Amino acid sequence: MILRPVAPDVREQASRALVAATGDTGFSQDDRADLVRIVSQTTRATPADAQTRVDQSINLVKQKLKAMRHGAIILAFITAAAAAAAAVAAAEAARLGGRKRDGVS
Numbered sequence: 001m002i003l004r005p006v007a008p009d010v011r012e013q014a015s016r017a018l019v020a021a022t023g024d025t026g027f028s029q030d031d032r033a034d035l036v037r038i039v040s041q042t043t044r045a046t047p048a049d050a051q052t053r054v055d056q057s058i059n060l061v062k063q064k065l066k067a068m069r070h071g072a073i074i075l076a077f078i079t080a081a082a083a084a085a086a087a088v089a090a091a092e093a094a095r096l097g098g099r100k101r102d103g104v105s
Contacts, residue, residue, distance in 0.1 A: 006042055014038055021058045022065050 017035045021027035032054065040050035099105070 010038060010042065018057060018061050022062050027058065 014035060017027075017031050020031060035054050036047060036050045039045065039053050040047050043050065043053070045053065
């Protein structure tokens, strides 16, 4: 596949459209048609090929976002577990420090 240079404004418009496609409201037919037109013009592909590329790109973006969400959830749980462990360690250190200060064995 030969990569052709794409104008930054076209790339930004396509990126916004792909991100919008992953939202709760979905992807309007007008947005999809605009994205298909952009892909068709940029790649010189037929509208049917451009439609296939758009559909593949939307599915890929959705898969990547799902993987990122799963990673974020795992990171949140690990962070919470580390904070809980740190709280237990701090409480134990305070208990031991208080006993040492009071001279209690």
